[in-house]
Amino acid sequence: MFLKTGLVDTASGSAYVEADDCIVQVSVYGPRPIRGSFIEKASFSVECKFLPYVTKVAAEHQNTNPNGKPGMNSIEQRISTYVETALLPCLLLENYPKSTIDIYVTVIANKSASLLELTNWIVNCSSLALVDSAIEIKDIVTGGVATIEDENDSKNSQCLASFMNLRNNEIVGFWIDGGQELNEKVLTKTLETCQERAQVVRRNFNGFLTT
Amino acid sequence: MLQLSFLPDVLARVAPDISLDRHIAEGLRPCLREFYEFKPLKTTLGALNTSDGIPVVGSSIVKSGSTTVFCGISVGTVERDTTNTSKYASIYPVVEVSRGRSGAPTDEEMILSESLYELVLHSRIIPRESLRVTPGVAVINDRGTGHQSVLIYYPDINPDEYEILDKQRMVNHEMVLTAHLKVLSRDGPLFDICHKALVEALLNVRLPRMYINDTVDIRVPVRSRGNFGHLNSQQQLNIDANAEILKPLELETANIGLSSSFGVVNQSVLLAQLEGDAEETAATSRMNIITTKDKLQGFSLSGNIDRNMIKKAIELSQLRAELAP
Structure with a gap:
Protein backbone atom coordinates (compact mmCIF):
# COMPACT_ATOMS: atom_id res chain seq x y z
CA MET A 1 0.00 0.00 0.00
CA PHE A 2 1.25 3.45 -0.89
CA LEU A 3 -0.22 6.60 0.64
CA LYS A 4 0.36 10.22 -0.11
CA THR A 5 -1.50 13.32 0.99
CA GLY A 6 -1.47 16.89 -0.20
CA LEU A 7 -0.84 16.07 -3.84
CA VAL A 8 -3.42 18.47 -5.20
CA ASP A 9 -2.61 22.09 -4.41
CA THR A 10 -5.87 23.48 -5.68
CA ALA A 11 -7.95 21.46 -3.22
CA SER A 12 -8.19 21.96 0.55
CA GLY A 13 -7.02 18.44 1.10
CA SER A 14 -6.22 15.42 -0.98
CA ALA A 15 -5.04 11.87 -0.67
CA TYR A 16 -3.73 9.29 -3.07
CA VAL A 17 -3.80 5.58 -2.32
CA GLU A 18 -2.33 2.71 -4.27
CA ALA A 19 -3.37 -0.68 -2.96
CA ASP A 20 -2.19 -3.47 -5.23
CA ASP A 21 -3.34 -2.38 -8.67
CA CYS A 22 -6.16 -0.22 -7.39
CA ILE A 23 -5.33 3.49 -7.53
CA VAL A 24 -7.66 6.03 -5.99
CA GLN A 25 -7.27 9.77 -5.69
CA VAL A 26 -9.52 11.93 -3.53
CA SER A 27 -9.71 15.71 -3.33
CA VAL A 28 -11.63 17.57 -0.64
CA TYR A 29 -12.88 21.03 -1.47
CA GLY A 30 -14.20 23.07 1.38
CA PRO A 31 -15.48 24.46 3.48
CA ARG A 32 -16.46 26.67 0.56
CA PRO A 33 -18.97 29.48 0.87
CA ILE A 34 -22.32 28.98 -0.77
CA ARG A 35 -24.36 31.53 -2.57
CA GLY A 36 -27.92 32.15 -1.63
CA SER A 37 -29.76 31.82 1.63
CA PHE A 38 -28.24 31.02 5.00
CA ILE A 39 -27.91 27.40 6.09
CA GLU A 40 -27.00 26.41 9.62
CA LYS A 41 -24.98 23.34 8.76
CA ALA A 42 -22.54 22.73 5.96
CA SER A 43 -23.84 20.60 3.15
CA PHE A 44 -21.77 17.59 2.26
CA SER A 45 -21.49 15.81 -1.06
CA VAL A 46 -19.41 13.07 -2.59
CA GLU A 47 -18.85 12.56 -6.28
CA CYS A 48 -17.08 9.48 -7.53
CA LYS A 49 -15.76 9.21 -11.05
CA PHE A 50 -13.97 6.41 -12.83
CA LEU A 51 -11.46 7.39 -15.44
CA PRO A 52 -13.02 6.22 -18.72
CA TYR A 53 -10.62 3.36 -19.21
CA VAL A 54 -11.17 1.82 -15.80
CA THR A 55 -13.51 -0.98 -16.72
CA LYS A 56 -13.24 -3.50 -13.93
CA VAL A 57 -16.36 -3.13 -11.72
CA ALA A 58 -17.65 -0.39 -14.00
CA ALA A 59 -17.79 -2.57 -17.11
CA GLU A 60 -21.31 -3.88 -16.78
CA HIS A 61 -22.64 -0.47 -15.94
CA GLN A 62 -20.81 1.65 -18.44
CA ASN A 63 -22.28 1.93 -21.86
CA THR A 64 -21.11 5.40 -22.70
CA ASN A 65 -18.39 6.52 -25.04
CA PRO A 66 -15.15 5.40 -23.41
CA ASN A 67 -13.53 8.76 -23.82
CA GLY A 68 -16.48 11.02 -23.29
CA LYS A 69 -17.24 12.90 -20.14
CA PRO A 70 -20.30 11.15 -18.85
CA GLY A 71 -22.23 12.03 -15.75
CA MET A 72 -22.12 9.60 -12.91
CA ASN A 73 -23.34 6.16 -13.90
CA SER A 74 -25.20 3.91 -11.53
CA ILE A 75 -22.14 2.27 -10.03
CA GLU A 76 -20.44 5.59 -9.40
CA GLN A 77 -23.68 6.77 -7.84
CA ARG A 78 -23.81 3.79 -5.49
CA ILE A 79 -20.22 4.22 -4.38
CA SER A 80 -20.75 7.94 -3.83
CA THR A 81 -23.81 7.29 -1.70
CA TYR A 82 -22.00 4.75 0.45
CA VAL A 83 -19.01 7.04 0.99
CA GLU A 84 -21.31 9.92 1.85
CA THR A 85 -23.23 7.84 4.37
CA ALA A 86 -20.08 6.46 5.95
CA LEU A 87 -18.35 9.80 6.35
CA LEU A 88 -21.32 11.88 7.45
CA PRO A 89 -21.27 10.73 11.12
CA CYS A 90 -17.62 11.76 11.52
CA LEU A 91 -18.07 15.32 10.29
CA LEU A 92 -18.98 18.28 12.49
CA LEU A 93 -21.14 19.98 9.91
CA GLU A 94 -22.67 22.40 12.41
CA ASN A 95 -19.24 24.02 12.78
CA TYR A 96 -19.39 25.21 9.17
CA PRO A 97 -22.53 27.21 8.56
CA LYS A 98 -23.24 28.61 5.09
CA SER A 99 -20.67 26.37 3.41
CA THR A 100 -20.28 23.20 1.46
CA ILE A 101 -17.79 20.42 1.79
CA ASP A 102 -17.34 18.45 -1.40
CA ILE A 103 -15.38 15.29 -1.95
CA TYR A 104 -14.30 14.35 -5.45
CA VAL A 105 -13.09 10.80 -5.95
CA THR A 106 -11.20 9.66 -9.03
CA VAL A 107 -10.60 5.98 -9.60
CA ILE A 108 -7.44 6.00 -11.68
CA ALA A 109 -6.83 2.31 -12.10
CA ASN A 110 -8.35 -0.92 -10.89
CA LYS A 111 -7.69 -4.38 -12.16
CA SER A 112 -8.55 -6.88 -9.48
CA ALA A 113 -10.42 -5.21 -6.65
CA SER A 114 -14.11 -6.05 -6.37
CA LEU A 115 -16.77 -3.37 -5.99
CA LEU A 116 -16.72 -3.54 -2.22
CA GLU A 117 -12.96 -3.63 -1.96
CA LEU A 118 -12.75 -0.62 -4.22
CA THR A 119 -15.40 1.21 -2.20
CA ASN A 120 -13.47 0.40 0.95
CA TRP A 121 -10.32 2.00 -0.43
CA ILE A 122 -12.30 5.02 -1.50
CA VAL A 123 -13.68 5.46 2.04
CA ASN A 124 -10.24 5.03 3.57
CA CYS A 125 -8.67 7.41 1.08
CA SER A 126 -11.42 10.00 1.62
CA SER A 127 -10.83 9.87 5.38
CA LEU A 128 -7.16 10.63 4.81
CA ALA A 129 -8.06 13.50 2.49
CA LEU A 130 -10.39 14.91 5.15
CA VAL A 131 -7.55 14.80 7.66
CA ASP A 132 -5.31 16.57 5.15
CA SER A 133 -7.91 19.28 4.63
CA ALA A 134 -7.95 20.06 8.37
CA ILE A 135 -11.74 19.97 8.40
CA GLU A 136 -12.91 19.06 11.89
CA ILE A 137 -13.86 15.42 12.27
CA LYS A 138 -14.78 13.21 15.20
CA ASP A 139 -12.71 10.26 14.14
CA ILE A 140 -11.01 8.77 11.12
CA VAL A 141 -13.33 6.34 9.37
CA THR A 142 -11.69 3.13 8.16
CA GLY A 143 -13.22 -0.04 6.86
CA GLY A 144 -12.60 -3.67 6.13
CA VAL A 145 -13.96 -6.17 3.65
CA ALA A 146 -14.70 -9.78 4.58
CA THR A 147 -15.73 -12.58 2.28
CA ILE A 148 -18.44 -14.91 3.52
CA GLU A 149 -17.62 -18.32 2.19
CA ASP A 150 -20.23 -20.97 1.72
CA GLU A 151 -19.19 -24.60 1.65
CA ASN A 152 -22.04 -25.75 -0.55
CA ASP A 153 -22.23 -22.78 -2.79
CA SER A 154 -19.53 -21.38 -5.01
CA LYS A 155 -21.09 -17.94 -4.91
CA ASN A 156 -19.39 -15.99 -2.14
CA SER A 157 -20.84 -12.90 -0.64
CA GLN A 158 -18.76 -9.98 0.40
CA CYS A 159 -19.34 -7.64 3.28
CA LEU A 160 -17.95 -4.17 3.75
CA ALA A 161 -18.21 -2.35 7.04
CA SER A 162 -16.77 1.01 8.01
CA PHE A 163 -15.97 1.98 11.57
CA MET A 164 -14.98 4.83 13.81
CA ASN A 165 -12.38 2.94 15.80
CA LEU A 166 -11.85 5.48 18.52
CA ARG A 167 -15.55 5.96 19.14
CA ASN A 168 -16.33 2.54 20.45
CA ASN A 169 -15.97 0.99 17.00
CA GLU A 170 -19.22 2.52 15.92
CA ILE A 171 -20.36 1.17 12.58
CA VAL A 172 -20.94 4.01 10.15
CA GLY A 173 -21.44 2.07 6.96
CA PHE A 174 -22.40 -1.45 6.04
CA TRP A 175 -22.81 -3.09 2.65
CA ILE A 176 -23.35 -6.72 1.76
CA ASP A 177 -23.08 -7.89 -1.81
CA GLY A 178 -24.15 -11.37 -2.78
CA GLY A 179 -27.14 -13.59 -2.44
CA GLN A 180 -26.13 -15.60 0.55
CA GLU A 181 -28.38 -16.36 3.48
CA LEU A 182 -27.27 -14.78 6.68
CA ASN A 183 -27.78 -15.69 10.29
CA GLU A 184 -26.69 -13.94 13.43
CA LYS A 185 -23.62 -16.09 13.95
CA VAL A 186 -22.25 -15.55 10.46
CA LEU A 187 -22.94 -11.87 10.60
CA THR A 188 -21.20 -11.41 13.95
CA LYS A 189 -18.18 -13.28 12.69
CA THR A 190 -18.11 -11.26 9.48
CA LEU A 191 -18.35 -7.97 11.28
CA GLU A 192 -15.54 -9.00 13.59
CA THR A 193 -13.33 -9.75 10.61
CA CYS A 194 -14.21 -6.41 9.03
CA GLN A 195 -13.43 -4.65 12.28
CA GLU A 196 -10.06 -6.35 12.62
CA ARG A 197 -9.15 -5.31 9.10
CA ALA A 198 -10.39 -1.78 9.67
CA GLN A 199 -8.15 -1.59 12.71
CA VAL A 200 -5.15 -2.73 10.69
CA VAL A 201 -5.84 0.05 8.18
CA ARG A 202 -6.28 2.50 11.04
CA ARG A 203 -2.96 1.50 12.60
CA ASN A 204 -1.26 2.08 9.25
CA PHE A 205 -2.94 5.46 8.88
CA ASN A 206 -1.89 6.45 12.40
CA GLY A 207 1.66 5.49 11.58
CA PHE A 208 1.50 7.41 8.31
CA LEU A 209 -0.01 10.54 9.83
CA THR A 210 2.38 10.72 12.75
CA THR A 211 5.58 10.33 10.79
CA MET B 1 1.78 58.71 9.10
CA LEU B 2 0.94 55.11 9.57
CA GLN B 3 2.39 52.84 6.98
CA LEU B 4 0.59 49.65 6.20
CA SER B 5 2.82 46.63 5.84
CA PHE B 6 2.00 43.04 4.99
CA LEU B 7 3.79 39.75 5.14
CA PRO B 8 4.73 38.52 1.64
CA ASP B 9 2.05 35.81 1.48
CA VAL B 10 -0.63 38.21 2.70
CA LEU B 11 0.38 40.79 0.12
CA ALA B 12 0.33 38.13 -2.58
CA ARG B 13 -3.27 37.46 -1.68
CA VAL B 14 -4.63 40.98 -1.20
CA ALA B 15 -2.67 42.68 -3.98
CA PRO B 16 -1.30 40.08 -6.37
CA ASP B 17 -0.31 42.71 -8.94
CA ILE B 18 1.84 44.71 -6.54
CA SER B 19 3.37 41.53 -5.17
CA LEU B 20 4.24 40.38 -8.67
CA ASP B 21 5.75 43.76 -9.60
CA ARG B 22 7.98 43.69 -6.55
CA HIS B 23 9.11 40.17 -7.27
CA ILE B 24 9.93 41.08 -10.87
CA ALA B 25 11.84 44.16 -9.70
CA GLU B 26 13.95 41.85 -7.59
CA GLY B 27 14.59 39.65 -10.62
CA LEU B 28 12.56 36.76 -9.27
CA ARG B 29 9.12 35.27 -9.77
CA PRO B 30 6.58 34.43 -7.06
CA CYS B 31 7.19 30.74 -7.75
CA LEU B 32 10.93 31.42 -7.24
CA ARG B 33 11.84 30.33 -10.74
CA GLU B 34 14.07 32.46 -12.96
CA PHE B 35 12.37 34.35 -15.80
CA TYR B 36 13.43 31.83 -18.45
CA GLU B 37 13.36 28.78 -16.25
CA PHE B 38 11.02 25.95 -17.22
CA LYS B 39 9.53 23.50 -14.81
CA PRO B 40 11.08 20.03 -14.93
CA LEU B 41 8.98 17.31 -16.53
CA LYS B 42 8.76 13.83 -15.12
CA THR B 43 7.16 11.07 -17.15
CA THR B 44 5.96 7.59 -16.23
CA LEU B 45 4.81 5.34 -19.04
CA GLY B 46 2.30 2.55 -19.27
CA ALA B 47 1.03 2.76 -15.71
CA LEU B 48 -2.61 2.88 -16.71
CA ASN B 49 -2.63 -0.17 -18.96
CA THR B 50 -4.62 -2.10 -16.46
CA SER B 51 -8.08 -2.70 -17.74
CA ASP B 52 -9.12 -5.69 -19.77
CA GLY B 53 -12.35 -4.39 -21.26
CA ILE B 54 -11.81 -1.24 -23.26
CA PRO B 55 -8.26 -1.52 -24.48
CA VAL B 56 -5.95 1.15 -23.16
CA VAL B 57 -3.26 0.91 -25.78
CA GLY B 58 -0.92 3.51 -24.37
CA SER B 59 -0.70 5.70 -21.32
CA SER B 60 1.47 8.19 -19.57
CA ILE B 61 1.58 10.15 -16.35
CA VAL B 62 3.40 13.45 -16.56
CA LYS B 63 4.28 15.61 -13.60
CA SER B 64 5.51 19.15 -13.88
CA GLY B 65 5.79 21.21 -10.73
CA SER B 66 2.73 20.33 -8.71
CA THR B 67 0.58 19.59 -11.77
CA THR B 68 -0.08 15.98 -12.72
CA VAL B 69 -1.64 14.76 -15.96
CA PHE B 70 -2.90 11.23 -16.47
CA CYS B 71 -3.29 10.36 -20.13
CA GLY B 72 -4.74 7.12 -21.48
CA ILE B 73 -5.23 6.27 -25.13
CA SER B 74 -7.83 3.81 -26.32
CA VAL B 75 -8.61 2.53 -29.76
CA GLY B 76 -11.66 1.97 -31.91
CA THR B 77 -12.33 1.30 -35.58
CA VAL B 78 -14.11 3.15 -38.32
CA GLU B 79 -14.67 2.55 -41.98
CA ARG B 80 -12.11 4.40 -44.05
CA ASP B 81 -13.28 7.75 -45.20
CA THR B 82 -12.34 7.68 -48.87
CA THR B 83 -12.99 11.38 -49.30
CA ASN B 84 -10.28 12.18 -46.79
CA THR B 85 -7.05 12.22 -48.72
CA SER B 86 -4.84 13.39 -45.90
CA LYS B 87 -1.83 11.20 -45.33
CA TYR B 88 -1.81 11.91 -41.65
CA ALA B 89 -4.28 11.14 -38.93
CA SER B 90 -4.81 12.63 -35.52
CA ILE B 91 -6.05 11.63 -32.12
CA TYR B 92 -9.22 12.77 -30.40
CA PRO B 93 -8.31 14.02 -26.95
CA VAL B 94 -10.67 14.96 -24.14
CA VAL B 95 -9.07 17.07 -21.44
CA GLU B 96 -10.60 17.16 -18.01
CA VAL B 97 -9.24 19.58 -15.43
CA SER B 98 -10.16 18.73 -11.88
CA ARG B 99 -11.32 21.85 -10.12
CA GLY B 100 -13.82 20.63 -7.56
CA ARG B 101 -16.83 21.27 -9.69
CA SER B 102 -18.87 19.07 -11.95
CA GLY B 103 -20.78 19.93 -15.05
CA ALA B 104 -20.13 20.78 -18.64
CA PRO B 105 -16.53 21.16 -19.77
CA THR B 106 -15.08 24.62 -19.42
CA ASP B 107 -13.82 26.79 -22.27
CA GLU B 108 -10.28 25.98 -21.31
CA GLU B 109 -10.89 22.24 -21.51
CA MET B 110 -12.58 22.48 -24.89
CA ILE B 111 -9.93 24.76 -26.34
CA LEU B 112 -7.15 22.52 -25.06
CA SER B 113 -8.75 19.40 -26.53
CA GLU B 114 -9.31 21.04 -29.88
CA SER B 115 -5.85 22.55 -30.15
CA LEU B 116 -4.19 19.27 -29.19
CA TYR B 117 -6.14 17.57 -31.97
CA GLU B 118 -5.14 20.22 -34.50
CA LEU B 119 -1.52 20.17 -33.46
CA VAL B 120 -1.13 16.40 -33.73
CA LEU B 121 -2.81 16.48 -37.13
CA HIS B 122 -0.77 19.32 -38.56
CA SER B 123 2.57 18.34 -37.14
CA ARG B 124 2.23 15.11 -39.12
CA ILE B 125 3.07 12.67 -36.39
CA ILE B 126 0.67 9.81 -37.09
CA PRO B 127 0.74 8.45 -40.66
CA ARG B 128 -2.71 7.21 -41.59
CA GLU B 129 -1.21 4.07 -43.05
CA SER B 130 -0.04 2.99 -39.61
CA LEU B 131 -3.63 2.95 -38.38
CA ARG B 132 -4.89 0.83 -41.22
CA VAL B 133 -6.44 -2.46 -40.22
CA THR B 134 -5.41 -5.56 -42.13
CA PRO B 135 -7.51 -8.08 -40.28
CA MET B 170 -13.35 -5.70 -43.69
CA VAL B 171 -10.26 -4.38 -45.38
CA ASN B 172 -11.49 -0.82 -45.62
CA HIS B 173 -11.23 -0.10 -41.93
CA GLU B 174 -8.83 1.91 -39.88
CA MET B 175 -8.28 2.52 -36.23
CA VAL B 176 -9.14 5.72 -34.44
CA LEU B 177 -7.28 6.83 -31.39
CA THR B 178 -9.01 8.61 -28.57
CA ALA B 179 -7.32 9.98 -25.48
CA HIS B 180 -8.51 11.07 -22.11
CA LEU B 181 -6.39 13.47 -20.10
CA LYS B 182 -7.08 14.11 -16.47
CA VAL B 183 -5.36 17.13 -14.96
CA LEU B 184 -4.83 17.46 -11.24
CA SER B 185 -3.68 20.57 -9.45
CA ARG B 186 -3.71 23.13 -12.21
CA ASP B 187 -1.43 26.08 -11.47
CA GLY B 188 -0.98 27.73 -14.85
CA PRO B 189 -1.61 27.31 -18.56
CA LEU B 190 -1.82 23.61 -19.35
CA PHE B 191 -0.98 23.24 -23.01
CA ASP B 192 2.69 22.37 -22.46
CA ILE B 193 2.10 19.57 -20.04
CA CYS B 194 -0.98 18.17 -21.81
CA HIS B 195 0.90 18.09 -25.10
CA LYS B 196 3.81 16.32 -23.45
CA ALA B 197 1.50 13.77 -21.82
CA LEU B 198 -0.31 13.10 -25.08
CA VAL B 199 2.90 12.66 -27.08
CA GLU B 200 4.45 10.38 -24.47
CA ALA B 201 1.31 8.27 -24.39
CA LEU B 202 1.35 8.09 -28.20
CA LEU B 203 4.94 6.87 -28.12
CA ASN B 204 3.82 4.26 -25.63
CA VAL B 205 1.00 2.95 -27.84
CA ARG B 206 1.05 -0.74 -28.73
CA LEU B 207 -1.76 -1.46 -31.14
CA PRO B 208 -3.68 -4.70 -30.83
CA ARG B 209 -4.25 -6.87 -33.86
CA MET B 210 -7.73 -7.32 -35.23
CA ASP B 240 -7.02 -10.01 -30.46
CA ALA B 241 -6.23 -9.98 -26.76
CA ASN B 242 -2.89 -11.67 -27.29
CA ALA B 243 -0.39 -9.25 -25.76
CA GLU B 244 2.58 -10.94 -27.41
CA ILE B 245 1.76 -9.77 -30.90
CA LEU B 246 1.03 -6.14 -30.21
CA LYS B 247 2.50 -3.75 -32.71
CA PRO B 248 3.98 -0.39 -31.81
CA LEU B 249 2.33 2.54 -33.53
CA GLU B 250 4.66 3.79 -36.21
CA LEU B 251 5.10 7.48 -35.64
CA GLU B 252 7.10 10.10 -37.46
CA THR B 253 9.24 10.70 -34.42
CA ALA B 254 11.28 13.38 -36.15
CA ASN B 255 8.16 15.54 -36.24
CA ILE B 256 7.44 15.31 -32.55
CA GLY B 257 8.04 18.67 -30.97
CA LEU B 258 8.11 20.07 -27.51
CA SER B 259 5.72 22.78 -26.48
CA SER B 260 6.96 25.81 -24.56
CA SER B 261 4.71 28.60 -23.40
CA PHE B 262 5.59 32.16 -22.53
CA GLY B 263 3.85 35.16 -21.14
CA VAL B 264 4.78 38.81 -21.10
CA VAL B 265 4.10 40.88 -18.01
CA ASN B 266 4.46 44.66 -17.69
CA GLN B 267 4.99 44.86 -21.46
CA SER B 268 8.66 44.12 -21.04
CA VAL B 269 9.34 40.98 -19.06
CA LEU B 270 9.26 37.62 -20.78
CA LEU B 271 8.37 34.75 -18.49
CA ALA B 272 8.57 31.04 -19.30
CA GLN B 273 5.64 28.84 -18.27
CA LEU B 274 3.40 31.12 -16.25
CA GLU B 275 2.56 29.85 -12.82
CA GLY B 276 0.09 31.08 -10.28
CA ASP B 277 -2.87 33.43 -10.45
CA ALA B 278 -0.82 36.61 -10.22
CA GLU B 279 1.24 35.81 -13.31
CA GLU B 280 -1.75 34.53 -15.23
CA THR B 281 -3.74 37.68 -14.59
CA ALA B 282 -0.83 39.99 -15.34
CA ALA B 283 0.27 38.29 -18.54
CA THR B 284 -2.07 39.72 -21.14
CA SER B 285 0.19 38.69 -24.02
CA ARG B 286 1.08 35.06 -24.45
CA MET B 287 2.91 32.77 -26.82
CA ASN B 288 2.95 29.10 -27.39
CA ILE B 289 5.76 27.59 -29.40
CA ILE B 290 5.97 23.98 -30.43
CA THR B 291 9.24 23.08 -31.98
CA THR B 292 11.66 20.29 -32.64
CA LYS B 293 15.30 21.19 -32.43
CA ASP B 294 15.39 22.50 -35.99
CA LYS B 295 11.79 22.87 -37.12
CA LEU B 296 9.00 25.06 -35.86
CA GLN B 297 5.84 22.95 -35.56
CA GLY B 298 3.37 25.36 -34.14
CA PHE B 299 3.16 28.94 -33.03
CA SER B 300 0.34 30.83 -31.47
CA LEU B 301 0.30 34.32 -30.11
CA SER B 302 -2.22 36.49 -28.38
CA GLY B 303 -1.73 40.12 -27.47
CA ASN B 304 1.18 42.12 -28.81
CA ILE B 305 4.69 41.00 -28.22
CA ASP B 306 7.84 42.71 -29.26
CA ARG B 307 9.70 41.14 -32.19
CA ASN B 308 12.90 40.63 -30.20
CA MET B 309 10.99 38.86 -27.50
CA ILE B 310 9.44 36.46 -30.00
CA LYS B 311 12.89 35.75 -31.33
CA LYS B 312 14.22 35.11 -27.86
CA ALA B 313 11.30 32.82 -27.06
CA ILE B 314 11.82 30.78 -30.21
CA GLU B 315 15.51 30.43 -29.45
CA LEU B 316 14.72 29.28 -25.94
CA SER B 317 12.13 26.77 -27.17
CA GLN B 318 14.50 25.31 -29.71
CA LEU B 319 17.24 25.01 -27.18
CA ARG B 320 14.82 23.31 -24.82
CA ALA B 321 13.67 20.90 -27.52
CA GLU B 322 17.26 20.08 -28.34
CA LEU B 323 18.19 19.39 -24.76
CA ALA B 324 15.05 17.43 -24.00
CA PRO B 325 15.65 13.72 -23.50
Missing part, protein backbone atom coordinates in the same frame (compact mmCIF):
# COMPACT_ATOMS: atom_id res chain seq x y z
CA GLY B 136 -6.30 -11.57 -39.62
CA VAL B 137 -8.70 -14.45 -40.12
CA ALA B 138 -9.78 -16.71 -37.29
CA VAL B 139 -10.30 -20.26 -38.41
CA ILE B 140 -12.06 -22.94 -36.42
CA ASN B 141 -10.25 -26.16 -36.95
CA ASP B 142 -11.94 -29.30 -35.69
CA ARG B 143 -10.01 -31.83 -37.79
CA GLY B 144 -13.09 -33.98 -37.76
CA THR B 145 -12.58 -34.97 -34.13
CA GLY B 146 -15.04 -32.65 -32.46
CA HIS B 147 -12.20 -31.05 -30.52
CA GLN B 148 -12.12 -27.53 -31.78
CA SER B 149 -9.30 -25.09 -31.76
CA VAL B 150 -9.30 -21.56 -33.09
CA LEU B 151 -6.29 -20.27 -34.93
CA ILE B 152 -5.86 -16.74 -36.13
CA TYR B 153 -3.76 -16.20 -39.21
CA TYR B 154 -2.18 -12.83 -39.86
CA PRO B 155 -0.69 -11.74 -43.18
CA ASP B 156 2.67 -10.88 -41.71
CA ILE B 157 3.00 -13.77 -39.25
CA ASN B 158 1.49 -16.61 -41.29
CA PRO B 159 1.70 -15.45 -44.91
CA ASP B 160 1.28 -18.96 -46.39
CA GLU B 161 -1.93 -19.80 -44.56
CA TYR B 162 -3.29 -16.30 -44.97
CA GLU B 163 -2.80 -16.51 -48.73
CA ILE B 164 -5.47 -19.16 -49.20
CA LEU B 165 -8.05 -17.54 -46.96
CA ASP B 166 -10.92 -15.31 -47.92
CA LYS B 167 -9.50 -12.00 -46.87
CA GLN B 168 -11.43 -9.58 -48.99
CA ARG B 169 -13.63 -8.56 -46.12
CA TYR B 211 -9.26 -10.32 -36.86
CA ILE B 212 -12.45 -11.48 -38.51
CA ASN B 213 -14.09 -14.83 -38.10
CA ASP B 214 -14.05 -17.29 -40.91
CA THR B 215 -16.81 -19.82 -40.68
CA VAL B 216 -15.37 -22.40 -42.98
CA ASP B 217 -13.02 -25.22 -42.20
CA ILE B 218 -9.45 -24.65 -43.20
CA ARG B 219 -9.35 -27.84 -45.25
CA VAL B 220 -11.94 -26.52 -47.64
CA PRO B 221 -10.14 -24.66 -50.40
CA VAL B 222 -11.60 -21.24 -49.98
CA ARG B 223 -11.23 -20.09 -53.55
CA SER B 224 -13.33 -22.90 -54.93
CA ARG B 225 -16.25 -22.22 -52.70
CA GLY B 226 -19.03 -20.93 -54.83
CA ASN B 227 -21.62 -20.31 -52.22
CA PHE B 228 -21.09 -17.41 -49.86
CA GLY B 229 -24.46 -17.87 -48.17
CA HIS B 230 -23.15 -19.69 -45.17
CA LEU B 231 -20.67 -17.06 -44.22
CA ASN B 232 -21.31 -15.20 -41.04
CA SER B 233 -23.25 -12.22 -42.19
CA GLN B 234 -22.68 -10.33 -38.98
CA GLN B 235 -19.19 -9.46 -39.87
CA GLN B 236 -17.25 -7.64 -37.30
CA LEU B 237 -13.72 -6.85 -36.38
CA ASN B 238 -12.54 -8.47 -33.21
CA ILE B 239 -9.64 -7.37 -31.10
